[in-house]
Amino acid sequence: MSEASQALQRIARGTGIVFAGTVISMFFGFLSRAVIARYFSTGEYGVFNLALTVLNIALVIAMLGFQNALPREVAFYREKEPSKVRDLISTALVIVALNSVIWTAVLFAGAGDISRLFGDERLAGALRIVVFALPFWALTGVIISVSRGFGRVREQVYFQNIIYPLLFMVFVAVGAFLKFPFDFVFAAYVISWGLTFLALVFSSWKVDLLKFTISLSSKLGKELVKFSVPLMLTGIAGFVMTWTDTLMLGYYLGSDVVGLYNGAAPIAKLLPIFLNSAGLIFPPLVTVLYVQGKLKEMGRVYQILTKWIFLATFPLFSLIFLFPEPTISLFFGAKYVSAAPALQILALGFMFHTFLGLNGWSLIVIGESNFIMYSTLISAVINVVLNALLIPSYNIEGAAIATAASYFVTNVLNSLRLYQRTKIHPFSWNYVKPLVISFVLLGLIQSLHLKVPSIWYAIPVLIVFLAVYMFLVLLSRSIDKEDVELFLAIEKRLGVDLRVIKIVLKRFV
Known part of the structure; x- marks a missing residue:
């Protein structure tokens, strides 16, 4: 089997x-928000969302882009200079710990000013509680990023996707049942991240992931910050791209239109999940x-993975694009x-983002963090300008x-740069x-202008459509040997004999 x-x-x-x-994380997160929205007023639910938005911005700054840089940097040093890996991990933890404590103090002191900016005095008290989750959240993110650098996803799934949202959901549900005051929600948020961090540290220590001497290497620190800060600015620009449409709709057309738009946006944002x-x-x-130096193998991984992601996303895209009314x-x-x-x-924009593949992550791999920053900033500016021109x-x-245009621009720029540097394309x-x-x-199908009264009528049509689609894909002999190897590996892992499917595949490979 090839590399x-x-x-x-x-x-x-x-x-x-x-x-x-x-x-699982989305499920628990939805339940937590549903409990908060149900047992507290709409104004308090709004304060909760504002507080978390501010905290998310602070997290981006506190982590300095390390969450995106460390998986690449840890893997890079493991391959090239293994002796420096432990110093790199320690340096990253020290920098983020200090930076997150500083921003915790800044937000705590500035909570009153931030609340006046949003015109809600309740936000000040909420921020002065929830801000203490910042160091726990940031350090958890660093450890998870380090584990990804070792090729591990266990820490990501167990702690960030399951343990934290489960803890928060349980605390919120108990607080609502016992009729605790609204401030308890923010205390629960801090406690949940604190317990998650402690559990992650204990688990990581047991598997030798965090066994090192606390140290701060100025050389490694400078290299890491130099590489990761553009990724932090990319994150901020991405945040602008995510929220500009909502904010500008509110400015031009009011909250009712914002609510209507946010019936569509969250559904479209499901498309890049794979x-x-x-x-x-x-x-x-x-x-x-x-x-x-194996760019040919890297390019092959990119191409096959992009095809897999597209095929996995296409059914959901088809449902959203062909039957938007029943879906909403x-x-x-x-x-x-x-x-x-x-x-x-929006579905077209996010699907375009998907079908070009992991161009941004590939640029990070080859050390092009500065270019990603520039392309995202350009797209964010285009987003703001187009919103101002088109919304009225x-x-x-x-x-x-x-939004769709901004995603189109950033993906085209990233893909062109990736091809220029490596000749890799999907x-x-x-x-x-x-x-x-x-x-x-x-x-x-779109030309038929099908009108279905509900999603239950759309699903049978979609099933027939996808069956025809998959038959034509097989008939076009679009199966690669890597597809077959993956299928055989899945068959072996499941311990079942999928003979019928293998017979079908042999006819079309």
């Missing part, structure tokens, strides 16, 4: 685990190939159906176009064929 196939199988296995953890899951395990495994109605109710055109536009005339559709012949088939089929 590319081995890397692909490890990425596929890790992606599956991370995807499961992400779904891409993001793969992105957590991709950098450290591919960094090894890059350090060894299912999640948010009939009163949000008028946001269907915006949902289709086209309402939520204008906001959706601005378009193998066996990927282009499924793309053409999908575009043609989607166009044909």
Whole structure:
């Protein structure tokens, strides 16, 4: 088995685990928010969301981009200079610990000013409690990023995706049942992150992940900060891209339109779930190939993985794009159906983000953190300009176009830079064929202007559509040997004989 196939199988296995953890995390997070929204007033729920938004911004700054840089840096030093790995980990922990404590103090002192900025005095008290979660959250993120550098996803899934959201949900539910005051929600948030951090430290120590002497290497620290700060600025620019449409809709058209738009946006943002899951395990495994100078193998991993991500995402995209009204109605109710055109536009933008693959993570692997910062900043500026130009005339559709366009720009720029530096691109012949088939089929179905009254009528149509699609993909012989190797590895791991499927595959490979 080739090195590319081995890397692909490890990425596929890790992606599956991370995807499961992400779904569990989303479930617990939804339950927690549902309890808060149900047992407290809408104003208090708004304060909760504002406090977490401020805390998320502080987290981006406190971590200095280490959460994205460390998986690559740890894998890089493990391959090139193993003796420096422990010093690198210690240095990262010390820097983030100090920085997060500083920002905790800054936010605590500035809570009153921040609350006046948002016009809600309740936010000051909330921030003065919840801010103490920042060091625990930041250090947890560092340890998880280090574990990813060792090719591990256990810490990510167990602690960040399961233990923390489960603890918070339980604390919130108990507090609501016992009728504790609203401030208890923020205390529960701090306690949940504190307990998660302690459990993670204990677990990591047992598996030798954190067994080192506390030290601060100025040389390693400078190199790490130099590489990661552009990623921090990228995160801030990405935050702008995420929230600009909502904020500017509120400025131009009011909160009712914001609510309508946010019936479409969260659904469209589900589309990159497989891409993001793969992105957590991709950098450290591919960094090894890059350090060894095996760009051909790295490119092969990129192409096959991109095809897998597209095929996994396509069913959800088809449902959203072909039947936007029933999809919105299912999640948010009939009163949000008028946001269907915006949902289709957003779905196209996020699907474009998906079908070009892990271009951003690949640029991180080859050390192009500065370029990622520039491309994201350019896209964020385009997002703001287009929102200002389009929202007054086209309402939520204008906001959706601005968001889709910004994702288009950043992905094209990143893909062009990746090709310029490495000649890596996603378009193998066996990927282009499924793309053409999908575009043609989607166009044909869309031209029929099918109107279905509910999601339960849409699903049978979608099943037939996807069955035809998969048959045409097989008929076009778009199966690669890596696809077959992955299938055989899954069969072996499950301990079952999938003979019928193997017979079918042999006819089309």
